[in-house]
Amino acid sequence: MTCASNLSRLAPTVRPVTAHTxxxxxxxSSLDEIYAQYAKGLLAFLCARLGEAPWAEDLLxxxxxxxxxxxxxxPIALPRAFLYRCANRxxxxxxxxxxxxxxxxxxxxxxxxxxxxxxxLLAQAAFEALAGLPREEREVxxxxxxxxxxxxxxxxxxxxxxxxxxxxxxxxLEALRxxxxxxxx
Numbered sequence: 001m002t003c004a005s006n007l008s009r010l011a012p013t014v015r016p017v018t019a020h021t022x023x024x025x026x027x028x029s030s031l032d033e034i035y036a037q038y039a040k041g042l043l044a045f046l047c048a049r050l051g052e053a054p055w056a057e058d059l060l061x062x063x064x065x066x067x068x069x070x071x072x073x074x075p076i077a078l079p080r081a082f083l084y085r086c087a088n089r090x091x092x093x094x095x096x097x098x099x100x101x102x103x104x105x106x107x108x109x110x111x112x113x114x115x116x117x118x119x120x121l122l123a124q125a126a127f128e129a130l131a132g133l134p135r136e137e138r139e140v141x142x143x144x145x146x147x148x149x150x151x152x153x154x155x156x157x158x159x160x161x162x163x164x165x166x167x168x169x170x171x172x173l174e175a176l177r178x179x180x181x182x183x184x185x
Contacts, residue, residue, distance in 0.1 A: 050094065059091055
């Protein structure tokens, strides 16, 4: 879906989803006008910056949630400047995060570089299978296999219970095994 098609279907209102959000909306009666006035321009800005409509829509939501949080505490004197500053910062953070994910993927590729005499096709299949794992499972597998961390150390690193990490590790290894069996058969 393109950014242009999303601009045409952008809804001009925000409906509160939770009681907390409803209280924030009640505290700022001008939110509907602010949204109607700036949402299309913000979405166009985010689409131009990010190049992907769904990603831009997610960040647009985050921009208006930031507006709600801040305007509930004190009035915002320049709402357009505030909204575009939030959109700019959130999009830069999102782009930075995506670049970091790409760098990490290349590091994983280096880790899967075939050893001398090893089958390069099998190494490539292993890398692709690992990249295809959900992020949570991939993190645990990489920390355990490449980092050599114990589950207690992984728990301290990720701030997750050991039982959850062990389940993710097991699911990740099983998914890798299935992917490699399918790739070699």
